[in-house]
Structures are given as C-alpha cells and as structure tokens.
Amino acid sequence: xxxxxxxxxxxxxxxxxxxxxxxxxxxxxxxxxxxxxxxxxxxxxxxxxxxxxxxxxxxxxxxxxxxxxxxxxxxxxxxxxxxxxxxxxxxxxxxxxxxxxxxxxxxxxxxxxxxxxxxxxxxxxxxxxxxxxxxxxxxxxxxxxxxxxxxxxxxxxxxxxxxxxxxxxxxxxxxxxxxxxxxxxxxxxxxxxxxxxxxxxx
Numbered sequence: 001x002x003x004x005x006x007x008x009x010x011x012x013x014x015x016x017x018x019x020x021x022x023x024x025x026x027x028x029x030x031x032x033x034x035x036x037x038x039x040x041x042x043x044x045x046x047x048x049x050x051x052x053x054x055x056x057x058x059x060x061x062x063x064x065x066x067x068x069x070x071x072x073x074x075x076x077x078x079x080x081x082x083x084x085x086x087x088x089x090x091x092x093x094x095x096x097x098x099x100x101x102x103x104x105x106x107x108x109x110x111x112x113x114x115x116x117x118x119x120x121x122x123x124x125x126x127x128x129x130x131x132x133x134x135x136x137x138x139x140x141x142x143x144x145x146x147x148x149x150x151x152x153x154x155x156x157x158x159x160x161x162x163x164x165x166x167x168x169x170x171x172x173x174x175x176x177x178x179x180x181x182x183x184x185x186x187x188x189x190x191x192x193x194x195x196x197x198x199x200x201x202x
Contacts, residue, residue: 019073039086040066166198
C-alpha cells in the first residue's frame with residue numbers, strides 16, 4: 001500500500017477552498033492511502049494571536065474545521081483516508097521537537113532562518129498587526145508551531161512511512177535547507193528522501 005501525508009494549516013483560506021472542492025483533488029494514482037495531519041492545539045494559538053479570540057471560541061472554530069476534514073474532505077483516486085492529530089502522536093515527536101529547539105537556541109543561522117520562515121509564512125497577517133520584520137520579539141510567540149512542523153518532517157524523513165508529502169503551499173525554505181544538509185545536526189534523521197508535492201485544485 002502506497003501511503004502519503006497531507007499537511008496544511010487549519011487557519012488557511014486555501015484549506016477551506018480545498019474542503020469545499022475536495023472531490024477535485026487528484027493525486028495521479030501516486031498513493032492509495034493518505035493521512036491528513038492537523039496541528040490542532042497550535043492552530044488555536046494562531047487564532048488567539050491574530051483574531052483576538054478567547055481560547056474556547058478558537059478551539060471550537062478549529063474543531064469545526066477538523067470535523068469537516070474528517071467527514072467532508074473526499075479526495076479523488078484515494079483508497080483510504082485517515083486524520084491524525086498532533087496531540088495524539090506528540091509522544092512520537094518529542095525527541096525531534098527537543099532537537100529542533102536545541103538547534104534554534106545554539107545555532108544563530110538556524111534561528112535566523114526560523115524567524116524568516118515564520119515572518120514569510122504569516123504574511124500579510126503579521127504586517128497587519130504592525131510586525132514589520134523578523135526582528136520583533138513577538139515572533140518568538142509563534143515559534144512553537146514552526147518547531148513542531150519541522151519536527152514532523154524530521155520524523156517523516158527518519159521513519160519512512162510515507163511515499164509522498166502533500167501540501168497546499170510550496171515546500172518551506174527551511175525544510176529544503178534541512179534536506180540539502182545545511183544543518184548537520186539533522187542529517188542522521190534524513191534516512192528517506194520523500195518528495196513534496198504542492199496539490200492543486202482542478
């Protein structure tokens with residue numbers, strides 16, 4: 001069975017479009033099973049930060065999106081689909097999360113690229129709240145989400161459970177840097193070269 005994993009931000013407008021047009025997704029018969037991975041608790045953090053929602057209201061919003069992914073998100077040419085929450089597998093990611101945090105606090109080059117990636121990922125939202133560069137101390141509040149996302153990729157590259165990784169955006173620059181061995185700390189976890197594909201809606 002050929003397995004793939006689909007990773008996307010729950011706060012993304014493109015994901016809402018994807019849910020509404022799920023039947024138009026085609027993976028060209030490249031995989032049979034797809035895991036849909038959601039960063040459940042960290043998506044609540046982003047909503048609180050950008051929308052001034054209280055935690056309970058934002059959690060309800062996120063859970064509604066997850067419910068739609070579970071029940072309404074049907075992708076063509078897929079034999080089976082599973083939804084995986086970060087909170088359900090976080091024990092498997094702990095070692096990778098610790099590794100990424102250690103690299104962030106000990107390698108100024110990696111720290112700078114992380115901050116750049118956060119700033120790039122969250123445009124124009126950050127500019128809209130007057131965070132105009134990656135030097136802002138408020139960038140640190142958003143670091144945990146990126147750390148967990150990088151940890152997930154390291155886990156995927158280390159274990160090799162998947163044939164393909166899919167997303168709605170282009171692959172992050174920091175992931176490309178890790179794959180090309182810019183940061184030697186991570187090299188021993190790059191056991192499988194897994195292709196990333198940006199999914200388009202017909």
